[in-house]
Amino acid sequence: MGIQENIGHSVAERAKFREMKEGTKEDWALIAGEYRAFAKGLPDRVLDHLKLLDGDFGGFPVCRLEHSLQTATRAHRDGRGEQYVVMALLHDIGDTLGSYNHPEVAASIIKPFVTEEIHWICQNHGAFQGYYYFHFLGMDQNARDQFKDNPHYEACRQFCEKYDQAAFDPDYDSEPLEFFEPMVRRVMERPLVSAYAKALDE
C-alpha cells in the first residue's frame, strides 16, 4: 500500500469530531466497528506480551516465561479448568509494566473472562507467594494472614503452594506456549460480564 493510499484510507476511516461532545452516531458506528476488530486481537497481544518474559531470569532458577508455563502446566496436570490454567499462565505477565504491583496487572487483564475467585487468586497471589520468601527479605512472612477471613483465602493458598511456588524447576517438562494458545483464545473470546460486551454484538 502506497503512502497516499494509506493516508486516504485512514482519513476515510476516522471519526469527524475534534472533541467527543461533537460526536455523532456515524462516528461511533465507525469506532465500534474498529473496536470489535481490535478486541478480537486481544489474545494475540497478550500472548505477544507474555513472550517478553522469555529469557528474563531476574536471578531465579528459571526465566519468567518458563515459570509461567510451568505454573500453568502444573495446574493443568492437576485437573484445573481452562480459566484457571489461563490465569496460571498469565499471573506474572505484569512483571514488565507493573514491577511494583505485578499481580494487579494480570488480574485486570483476565478479569472480564474468569470467575470472581480466579480473579481474586490472581490479584492477591503476591501476598500468598510471600509466605515462601518475605522473611528472607525482612518482610512479614504472614502477610497473607490479612486475608484469613476471605472466602478465597484457601484457594489462593493452594494456587501458590501447589503451582506458583513450585514452578521454578529447570528440569520440569513444561508444556510449550503453543499448548496453551487455544485455551487463551477460548477463554478470551468473549467477556463474561462487561459494560463493553454489548458493543461486541454485531
Ligand SMILES: [Fe+2]
Ligand atoms: Fe507473581
Ligand SMILES: [Fe+2]
Ligand atoms: Fe509466579
